[in-house]
Amino acid sequence: QGQLVESGGGLVQAGGSLRLSCAASGRTFSNYAMGWFRQAPGKEREFVARISWYGDITNYADSVKGRFTISRDNAKNTVYLQMNSLKPEDTAVYYCAAQRGTIALVRPDYWGQGTQVTVSS
Numbered sequence: 001q002g003q004l005v006e007s008g009g010g011l012v013q014a015g016g017s018l019r020l021s022c023a024a025s026g027r028t029f030s031n032y033a034m035g036w037f038r039q040a041p042g043k044e045r046e047f048v049a050r051i052s053w054y055g056d057i058t059n060y061a062d063s064v065k066g067r068f069t070i071s072r073d074n075a076k077n078t079v080y081l082q083m084n085s086l087k088p089e090d091t092a093v094y095y096c097a098a099q100r101g102t103i104a105l106v107r108p109d110y111w112g113q114g115t116q117v118t119v120s121s
Helices: none
Strands: 003-007 010-013 018-025 032-039 046-051 058-060 068-073 078-083 092-100 115-120
Touching: 003 092, 018 032, 018 092, 018 115, 032 068, 032 078, 046 068, 046 078, 058 068
Parallel strands: 010 115
Antiparallel strands: 003 018, 018 078, 032 046, 032 092, 046 058, 068 078, 092 115
């Protein structure tokens, strides 16, 4: 089975930017919708961003609209999350996810290992 391998997490100051990457490993995630979730300490995992297989449909959580941008490069089997104007409340473990089918990301079939993003004030 396939795996999602994440990279790009780290520590950044408030107002800064960070780009997360999620690459398929072990298989080709053809016709998979993909996206990102996050989980902050003491809170449930929450949806952040989603992108369809063809890249023509995206959506974001209200808390990140206008600041985060999701994109994908299917030739590289990689999905990105560009995070700008970061706030301390963005601090969380970020998880990449993939779901069979071209559009929906409601019940992911695959999850990444999670990468820590810490935003200092």
